[in-house]
Amino acid sequence: MEDEKLIELYENRDEYAIVHTRNKYDNYCYSIAYNILYDHEDSKECLNDTYLQVWNAIPPKHPNNFKTFIGKITRNLSLDKYRQKKAEKRLSNEFTISLDELNECIADNSFNDKTELEELITDINDFLAHLRKKDRQYFVCRYYYFESIQDIAERFDSSTSAIKMSLKRTRDKLKDNLLNKGYTI
Amino acid sequence: MKNKKLIDAIGNIEDKYIEEAHESPRLHLSWALTGKILTLACSILLLVTIVPKFFNSNTKYSYDSADYEYATQESYYEAAAADYDGIENINSDSILTENKKLIVTGRLNLETLEFDKALEKLNTAINSYNGYIQSSTTYSYRNNSRTYEATIRIPAENYNDFLNSAKENANITYYNETIDDITDTYNDLSARIASLKAEEEVILDFYKKASSLSELMEVEQRLTEIRYEIDYLETSIKNYDLLVSYSTLNITITETKVYPENNDSFFTRLSLSFTNGFHNFINGIEELVLGFIYNIWTIVIIVVFLFISYCIYKKIRNRKK
Structure with missing residues (x-):
């Protein structure tokens, strides 16, 4: 339907x-x-x-x-x-691993300086717009859908190491991007 | 939980990015898979171009190497020379003596550097020795070497002289001759005809002296049978006369680039092997390219089929996920 x-x-x-x-x-x-x-x-x-x-x-x-x-x-x-x-209870699964990855990207207390959720959403969308399609897809699969690295690699017919490298580069870019927009690390 | 707002912000990104993440990925062939498909396509190409050669008895495709093999096998030359000498020793007159009826059939293979000149010489020889060409074929292969095949009828008394003329401007690679002695058969036929003619005379006398209609019809029937048999036997005799009076020579003249040297030197043979091997290599590459082009549509269909199968396999695998 x-x-x-x-x-x-x-x-x-x-x-x-x-x-x-x-x-x-x-x-x-x-x-x-x-x-x-x-x-x-x-x-x-x-x-x-x-x-x-x-x-x-x-x-x-x-x-x-x-x-x-x-x-x-x-x-x-x-x-x-x-x-x-x-x-x-303490949970340990793929989701928590992906949360830890985002923690490397930016600290939570940075939002004291810029706390409007809508502004952050706008910044994230701007950031995603400037990414390569593949990197964007990997990022969304990992941090929106919380899929495992293995699942993402199979979906896109790529290797886990390539996915990890792409996500790492994207997180670093996101960190720099948010820094430039006034967020503190 | 740390980064709650970041997580929530990511949760509210634009719909198009969420949809895009779960788009069916565009299929791309990894280098490994591309290599496998190309290897498979090349293997199929080699099979369709090379395997038929094993079933093709036409050795003219690798003419140069075949000639080289002939050149190094001295026995062929010795046999050819011996046969040729043997022909010279035969007294051509004896073929046509009334005591002997011989049908001579020869097979002569020549190779030549000057194809046109050799053909011209051959035709001149045929005309000058009152022969004629019963059938002939000329054809050439892709590497442009031409071949001429013919069945020539030469008056038996001129056969040897004609052979000498035919081999001018050419190199003998093979000569074979068979002589069928049909003297007894011929004499039997002649005797039979004579006997039937004598019987015909007797029957004609009876025919003149027949008194009743039934006698007349009986004699006439026998007369018809005798005359039919005489006609048949005389036709056979005429055919034999023609075969005896005109020898048959099956000749093949092939154009070549280089005469094989009849030399025992190792280095000479080494050099020849290298040269002929190089020619064969070039011919092989040409054959491969031509074979590839010839079979291009087959290869395209196979590759497309493999690609479609791979796409379907990927889709089924993704759907299962």
């Missing part, structure tokens, strides 16, 4: 909207959730929360891109769940 028709079902409060959403995007959302949580049950729970949030969000929202819309919701819910679980 096309996304436009799917959104129409939500706006008409037709419960089949959720059924069709599940059929079309279940695997996509599950992979995002699992990359963060690394737990089947938690990921499933996250998916259910996602569908509920989408149901509540549409209407009034009318997303231009339904796939990225639902993906962001899943990602945010997964991150929240992760933070909740992290408070309970």
Whole structure:
């Protein structure tokens, strides 16, 4: 079913909207959730929360891109769940490794000088616009989808070392870029 | 969690970047895979160009090396010379004596540096010795060496002289001759004809003296049979006469670049091997290039098929993920 028709079902409060959403995007959302949580049950729970949030969000929202819309919701819910679980116990998985990589990029306390999230989002988007397509794809797969290096290498038919090198260069560029824009390291 | 805002900021990047990350990657062939495909294509090309050569009995393609082999095998020359000398020793007159009926058939292979001149000499010899060409073919291969093949009929009394003329401006690589003695068969046929003619005379007498219709018909039938058989035997005799009176020579003249030297020196043979080997190498490269062009469409189809198969394999693998 096309996304436009799917959104129409939500706006008409037709419960089949959720059924069709599940059929079309279940695997996509599950992979995002699992990359963060690394737990089947938690990921499933996250998916259910996602569908509920989408149901509540549409209407009034009318997303231009339904796939990225639902993906962001899943990602945010997964991150929240992760933070909740992290408070309970120490987790070590691919997601935490990718977080550590970002820590090398920039320290959290730098945001004291420039804390507006929207400005940071704009800066990140500008930064991504100037990257090579491949580097951008690797970056988003790693730090948006939290895919493992191995999965990224297989997806793009590349080696893990090439992926690691690209991500390292991109993180260094991001660090320099944010420094130039007034963030402190 | 550190970098919460950075993580959240990345979570709100533009949709186009999120979609782009999960685009089907454009397929590119790694150098290793490209190399494998090219190796496979070259192997197929070599197979389609080289394997047929093993089943092609036409050795004229590697003419120079074949000639070199002839040159180093002295026995061929000795045999050719001996056969040739043997022909000279035969008394050509004896072929046509009434006591002997011999059909001479020869096979002569020549190579020449001056192809046109050799052909001209051959035609002149044919005309001057009152012979004629029964059939002939001229053809050339890709390396432009020409070959002439012909079946020539020469009056038996001129056969030896004609052979001498034919080999001018050419080098003998092979000579073979067979002589069929058909004297007995010929004499039998002649005797049979004579016998039938005598019987014909007797039957004609009976025919004149026949008194009844039935006798007449019986005699006439026998007369017809005798005359039919006489005609048949006389035709056979005439064919034999023609074969005896005109010897047959199957001749092949091939154009060559260099005569093989009949020399025992190792260094000479080494030099010849090097030269001929180089010629063969050049010919081989030319054959390879021509073969590649000739089979280009086959190779293109195979490569396209392999590429499509690889694309399908990648898509199926990505979908499984």
